[in-house]
Amino acid sequence: MKILAAMSGGVDSAVAAARAVEAGHEVVGVHLALSRMPGTIRTGSRGCCTVEDAMDARRAANLLEIPFYVWDLSERFKEDVVDDFVAEYAAGRTPNPCMRCNEKIKFQALLDKAIALGFDAVATGHYAMLEPGAHGPELHRASAWAKDQSYVLGVLTEKQLAHCYFPLGDTPSKQLIRAEAAERGLQVAQKPDSHDICFIPDGDTRGWLSDHVDRTPGDIVDAGGQVLGRHDGAHGYTVGQRRGLSLGTPAADGKPRFVLSIRPVSNQVVVGPKESLEITRIAGGRYSWAGEPGFDVAQRFACEVQIRAHADPVPAFARLEPIIEAERTEEHRVDATHEIVIDIDLEHAEPLIGVAPGQTAVIYIGTRVLGQFTIDRAVAADELVHAA
Structure with missing residues (x-):
């Protein structure tokens, strides 16, 4: 098959590309430039899609002796992932940007372009399995549940699954992947996994949202609508939060209260007992x-x-x-x-x-x-x- 290997610059995608080459496929590597700040530098396990990641991906492709390209999808990423993230928070919801990225970028924009260019499938370093089913391809958990990533791939459709390739799905552990990478001479063998939201590399989601979502003060109320305090922006609160509520009125039973919901129309943060x-x-x-x-x-x-x-x-x-x-x-x-x-x-x-x-x-x-x-x-x- 003609395979387009999505190479993030991490160890998983590098080994996935290597396995695709070893399996005899015609492989081309591609790195997605998603950041609108081209000077972004990775700090340890924080951030991804940075200049450093692009260079790591290119070095891996050179070692594997496969063609390598960088595709700029930063505008699409901003519209479909970052803007959606902001809009969801403004509407009082808590979105998952990684799901939107997989849905709109890695397995829509990327896959559509790959098919248009004549590729049969896109390979990624996700830990998940594809199995034939009675009605077409099925997505299954990886053999090692501790590393399973099928959850973030849940947005994939039947049409997309038909053009996916997950070479790592049957690998029992990440340690084996790192050992394999080292054996293959890949410099990313011990590179830390990325964490947090990639476009908020410092991990301060609340601070980032304060710069992107209007901060409109409102009431903190109980389930019955009684006003218990004030907030300076509902986006700064999450369901289940206990600390930082600054309520002036203690609960009648003396127990702590938690954020139960956010009402975007009335701009209210609803709090109540843990049982709720x-x-x-x-x-x-x-x-x-x-x-x-x-x-x-x-x-x-x-x-x-x-x-x-x-x-x-x-x-x-x-x-x-x-x-x-x-x-x-x-x-x-x-x-x-x-x-x-x-x-x-x-x-x-x-x-x-x-x-x-x-x-x-x-x-x-x-x-x-x-x-x-x-x-x-x-x-x-x-x-x-x-x-x-």
């Missing part, structure tokens, strides 16, 4: 299927749901259902006609804690990634009891 963070139902739109499900998703089905990249999957029941206009609230996306509803299987799992609208929920059946959606609503156990 226990979520037993989530729902949302902006969904996609990672291949044909193979059954009627409108009928309630057993599954597992994962709401963070490194969280444990939780047994649940899911269904796709239409949004009833008379029941539409400000939490529903305006253009959504259907949403996925997940009920946590409380016989086999504890409630989810600290779920925020804007997070991505990935649905699994066994090791298979069935699909994903963006959480719009998180319903606590006590809310369901009152609604019953």
Whole structure:
């Protein structure tokens, strides 16, 4: 096959490219320039897509004796990832920029261009497996769950999966990848993994948002609407937060209060007891299927749901259902006609804690990634009891 190897400058993508070459494929390396600050320098494990990363990727490609190019997708990255990140926070949600990057950049913009240039597939260093299914290619967890990255690939569609190549999916550990890189003479063998949001390399998300989102003061209220304090910008608060609330009125029971939700229309931050963070139902739109499900998703089905990249999957029941206009609230996306509803299987799992609208929920059946959606609503156990 003719393979375009996406080379980030890290050890995983370098070994993935090396394995593609060793397998006999015709391989071309490409590094995506995503930063709009071309002088950006990586600091340890913070930041990615920097000048240093581009040079590391080029050195790896030279060692592998494959052609290498740098593609400037910084404008597309700003529009589809950075601007989306800002808009979501401004709307009171907590987005996952890595999911949007995979969806819009690495497996849409990159893959579309690769196919247009005649490549059969794009290879990346993600730890995930592709397996043939009865209805087409299926995305599965990596053999080593501790390193599994199928969650961040949950946005991929059947068409995209047909042109993906994940050479590292069956490798039991990252240590083996580093050892292999060293054996191959790749200088990135011991390079630290990148962490944090790539366009906020110093890790100060709240500070960065303060420069990009309007800071409009508002009220901090309890679930009943009683004003307990003031905030200087709702974007500075996250669901589950306890510290820094600066409430002037203590709780009647003397227990600490936590951020339960953010109301973008009224610009209110809602706080309450820890018990109200226990979520037993989530729902949302902006969904996609990672291949044909193979059954009627409108009928309630057993599954597992994962709401963070490194969280444990939780047994649940899911269904796709239409949004009833008379029941539409400000939490529903305006253009959504259907949403996925997940009920946590409380016989086999504890409630989810600290779920925020804007997070991505990935649905699994066994090791298979069935699909994903963006959480719009998180319903606590006590809310369901009152609604019953």
